[in-house]
Amino acid sequence: xxxxxxxxxxxxxxxxxxxxxxxxxxxxxxxxxxxxxxxxxxxxxxxxxxxxxxxxxxxxxxxxxxxxxxxxxxxxxxxxxxxxxxxxxxxxxxxxxxxxxxxxxxxxxxxxxxxxxxxxxxxxxxxxxxxxxxxxxxxxxxxxxxxxxxxxxxxxxxxxxxxxxxxxxxxxxxxxxxxxxxxxxxxxxxxxxxxxxxxxxxxxxxxxxxxxxxxxxxxxxxxxxxxxxxxxxxxxxxxxxxxxxxxxxxxxxxxxxxxxxxxxxxxxxxxxxxxxxxxxxxxxxxxxxxxxxxxxxxxxxxxxxxxxxxxxxxxxxxxxxxxxxxxxxxxxxxxxxxxxxxxxxxxxxxxxxxxxxx
Amino acid sequence: xxxxxxxxxxxxxxxxxxxxxxxxxxxxxxxxxxxxxxxxxxxxxxxxxxxxxxxxxxxxxxxxxxxxxxxxxxxxxxxxxxxxxxxxxxxxxxxxxxxxxxxxxxxxxxxxxxxxxxxxxxxxxxxxxxxxxxxxxxxxxxxxxxxxxxxxxxxxxxxxxxxxxxxxxxxxxxxxxxxxxxxxxxxxxxxxxxxxxxxxxxxxxxxxxxxxxxxxxxxxxxxxxxxxxxxxxxxxxxxxxxxxxxxxxxxxxxxxxxxxxxxxxxxxxxxxxxxxxxxxxxxxxxxxxxxxxxxxxxxxxxxxxxxxxxxxxxxxxxxxxxxxxxxxxx
Numbered sequence: 255x256x257x258x259x260x261x262x263x264x265x266x267x268x269x270x271x272x273x274x275x276x277x278x279x280x281x282x283x284x285x286x287x288x289x290x291x292x293x294x295x296x297x298x299x300x301x302x303x304x305x306x307x308x309x310x311x312x313x314x315x316x317x318x319x320x321x322x323x324x325x326x327x328x329x330x331x332x333x334x335x336x337x338x339x340x341x342x343x344x345x346x347x348x349x350x351x352x353x354x355x356x357x358x359x360x361x362x363x364x365x366x367x368x369x370x371x372x373x374x375x376x377x378x379x380x381x382x383x384x385x386x387x388x389x390x391x392x393x394x395x396x397x398x399x400x401x402x403x404x405x406x407x408x409x410x411x412x413x414x415x416x417x418x419x420x421x422x423x424x425x426x427x428x429x430x431x432x433x434x435x436x437x438x439x440x441x442x443x444x445x446x447x448x449x450x451x452x453x454x455x456x457x458x459x460x461x462x463x464x465x466x467x468x469x470x471x472x473x474x475x476x477x478x479x480x481x482x483x484x485x486x487x488x489x490x491x492x493x494x495x496x497x498x499x500x501x502x503x504x505x506x507x508x509x510x511x512x513x514x515x516x517x518x519x520x521x522x523x524x525x526x527x528x529x530x531x532x533x534x535x536x537x538x539x540x541x542x543x544x545x546x547x548x549x550x551x552x553x554x555x556x557x558x559x560x561x562x563x564x565x566x567x568x569x570x571x572x573x574x575x576x577x578x579x580x581x582x583x584x585x586x587x588x589x590x591x592x593x594x595x596x597x598x599x600x601x602x603x604x605x606x607x608x609x610x611x612x
Numbered sequence: 613x614x615x616x617x618x619x620x621x622x623x624x625x626x627x628x629x630x631x632x633x634x635x636x637x638x639x640x641x642x643x644x645x646x647x648x649x650x651x652x653x654x655x656x657x658x659x660x661x662x663x664x665x666x667x668x669x670x671x672x673x674x675x676x677x678x679x680x681x682x683x684x685x686x687x688x689x690x691x692x693x694x695x696x697x698x699x700x701x702x703x704x705x706x707x708x709x710x711x712x713x714x715x716x717x718x719x720x721x722x723x724x725x726x727x728x729x730x731x732x733x734x735x736x737x738x739x740x741x742x743x744x745x746x747x748x749x750x751x752x753x754x755x756x757x758x759x760x761x762x763x764x765x766x767x768x769x770x771x772x773x774x775x776x777x778x779x780x781x782x783x784x785x786x787x788x789x790x791x792x793x794x795x796x797x798x799x800x801x802x803x804x805x806x807x808x809x810x811x812x813x814x815x816x817x818x819x820x821x822x823x824x825x826x827x828x829x830x831x832x833x834x835x836x837x838x839x840x841x842x843x844x845x846x847x848x849x850x851x852x853x854x855x856x857x858x859x860x861x862x863x864x865x866x867x868x869x870x871x872x873x874x875x876x877x878x879x880x881x882x883x884x885x886x887x888x889x890x891x892x893x894x895x896x897x898x899x900x901x902x903x904x905x906x907x908x909x910x911x912x913x914x915x916x917x918x919x920x921x922x923x924x925x926x927x928x929x930x931x932x933x934x935x936x937x938x939x940x941x942x
Contacts, residue, residue: 359687359691361687390724391723391724391726392722392723392724392726393724393725394724395721395722395723395724396722396723396724400722400723402719402722402723402726402727403726404690404723404726404727409687409690409691409727410719410722410723413714414710414714417683417710417711417714417715419683420679420680420682420683420684420686420687420711420715421683421686421687421690421715422687423680423683423684423687424683424684424685424686424687424688424689424690424691425687425688425690425691426687427684427687427688427693428687428688428691428692428693429691431639431669431688431693432692432693438687450679451679451680451683451710451711454675454677454679454680454683455680455683455684457675457677457680458674458675458677458680458681458684461675609720609721609724609725610720610721610759610760611720611760611762611784612720612725612728612730612783612784
C-alpha cells in the first residue's frame with residue numbers, strides 16, 4: 255500500500271455532471287472492459303431512467319411501510335427501546351443503494367435501517383432482528399441500532415454518532431489491500447461532523463486514498479439541536495474539502511440526484527480515484543425518536559414546508575397512476591413479513607451467554 | 613524444536629515476523645512503527661524488510677490518531693484482514709476506548725456470530741522509568757472487565773513469543789500488554805511454526821507448599837525474587853503466573869491455593885479495583901474453606917504516577933512490599 259497525499263480537485267455536482275454522469279459511467283465501463291477484460295472492474299449495470307424511477311419508488315415505499323409498522327408497534331407499547339425513524343429522508347437510501355453492488359460495504363447510523371433494506375438482503379431477518387427474534391440477523395442480540403448483514407456487506411448500523419465511519423474506512427482499506435475493486439459507503443448525519451473520529455477518518459481516507467464514500471445526511475438538526483447552535487461553520491462539505499476529499503452538495507430528497515452523484519463517487523473509488531464526501535440536504539419530518547414529537551425545537555410550519563418536499567409524494571406524482579398499485583404491492587409485502595416475523599419465537603434466554611467470543 | 617536465548621523484545625519481533633510471513637492477511641499499523649522502527653523497537657527492521665525490500669506494504673505508519681486507526685483496524689478485521697495494532701504505549705489506548713469496547717469487543721456478539729474481529733492491540737503497559745502520569749497506566753484490568761476482549765500479559769520471553777503467535781491467530785480482539793520493564797529480560801525460547809500458547813492457561817513457575825504468590829507480567833519476576841528471599845528463611849512459596857486475564861484459568865490458581873492454604877495477589881495496576889482484586893475475590897469465593905488466612909493483595913499506590921524516580925518507585929510494588937504482605941499473613 256502506497257501512502258499518497260490527497261490532492262484531489264474539488265468537484266461539486268452540477269447539472270452538467272448529473273446529465274453526463276450516466277454517459278461517463280458507460281464510457282468508463284467500456285474502456286475498462288476493453289483494457290482489463292470483462293471481469294476486471296464490475297460496475298453496477300446502468301439502469302434506464304424509467305426503471306430507476308420505479309425502483310426508487312418501490313424502495314422508498316417499502317421503507318416507509320416498514321417505519322409505519324414499527325411506529326404502530328412502538329405506540330402500542332409492543333416494541334420497546336429507542337426507535338429512530340427517517341420519514342422524509344427515504345430518497346437517500348433509495349438512491350445510494352441503487353449505486354452499490356452486493357459485495358460493496360455499508361455502515362450507517364442508528365437511523366440507517368433504510369440502507370440495510372436498500373442493500374437488497376431479505377427483509378424477514380432484518381424485521382425479525384428489530385423485533386428481537388431468534389431468527390433475526392443478530393439472533394436478537396443486536397437490535398434496531400445494530401443491524402449487520404455480512405452477506406450483503408452491511409457492517410453495521412451504529413449507536414455511536416460518527417463511530418461507523420472508521421469501520422467503513424477499514425473495510426475500504428481491506429478492499430484496497432486485497433486488490434479488489436469493492437468500495438465502502440458510510441452514512442452519517444450532520445451532527446457526526448463534530449465528532450473527532452469523523453475528522454480522523456477523513457484525513458486517513460485522503461492519506462491512504464481509500465475507496466470510501468461518506469454520505470452525510472444533513473437534516474439540519476443534530477438530534478434536537480439545530481445546525482446553527484452546534485456547528486461553528488455550517489458548510490459541511492467545506493470541512494471535507496479542507497481534508498482534501500472530493501466533495502459534492504446535493505438535494506438529498508431527490509433519489510435520482512443521489513443515485514447520480516453516488517454512481518460518480520463509486521466509480522471514482524473503484525478506479526483508484528480516492529474518497530468522496532457527499533453532503534445531502536434533507537429533513538426528518540418525524541421526531542428524532544419515538545419520545546420526540548419533533549416540534550418545539552422546530553416550528554410546525556418548518557416541518558410542514560419540508561413535508562411538502564417529501565420524496566415519496568414527489569415520486570408518486572412522477573409515476574402517476576402506476577404509483578398506487580406499486581405502493582399497495584410493497585405495503586402488502588411488508589405487512590406479510592411483519593406478520594411472519596411477529597409470530598417467530600424469541601431467543602432462548604440462555605443464548606444471552608453465548609457468542610461473546612468467536 | 614529449536615531453542616535459543618532471546619530477549620522479550622526479540623521474541624516478540626520474531627513471532628511477529630513469522631506470523632506476517634505465514635499469513636498474507638496480517639499487517640501491522642501504528643505510530644512511528646515503520647520508518648522510525650517503533651519507540652520500543654519491537655518493529656525494528658520490519659519496514660526495511662517488507663515495505664522496502666519486498667515492496668509488500670505490511671508495516672503501516674499511521675497519523676497520531678488512536679481512535680481512527682483502531683477503527684480502521686476493526687473494519688479491516690471484519691473484512692478478512694488480521695491487523696496488529698501497536699499502541700505507542702497502552703496508555704494511549706484510552707483515546708480509542710469507544711472503538712475497542714463499543715466495537716471490537718461487541719461486534720461478534722451483536723452480529724449473532726456473523727462477524728469476527730481478529731485483531732491484536734499490543735504495546736507497552738505499565739510504568740517504565742519516569743514517563744510520569746499519562747504514559748504509565750496499567751490498563752489490563754479495565755480491558756479484562758469487558759466481555760468480548762481477550763487480555764493477556766506475558767511475563768517471559770517464551771510466552772511473549774508463543775502467546776503473540778496465538779494472539780495473531782485468535783479470531784477475537786486481543787489486548788496484548790507488555791510491561792516496558794520486560795523488554796530486555798532474556799530467556800530460553802523454543803521456537804517453531806506451531807509453538808503456540810493457548811490462552812486461559814496459568815503456569816506455576818516455581819513450586820512451593822507454604823504460600824501462593826499470584827501475579828502476571830513484570831510482577832511475576834518480583835514474586836520470584838520474593839520466593840528466593842523466603843526460601844532463605846525456610847518458607848516455601850509457590851509462584852503462579854496468571855499470564856492470561858481473560859480468559860482466566862482459575863483452576864491452576866485454586867489448585868495452588870488448595871495446596872498452600874495462603875495466597876497473595878500482586879499487581880502493578882492501582883490496587884483499588886484492579887484485576888488483582890478480581891483474582892483475590894474469586895479465591896475468597898471459591899476456596900474459602902481452604903484458606904488459613906485472608907487473601908492478601910499488593911497493588912500499585914492509588915495515585916496518578918508521579919514523575920520523580922523516588923516518588924515513582926514508591927508507587928510500584930516491589931519485593932519489600934510483597935515481603936511485608938507475607939509477614940502480615942502470619
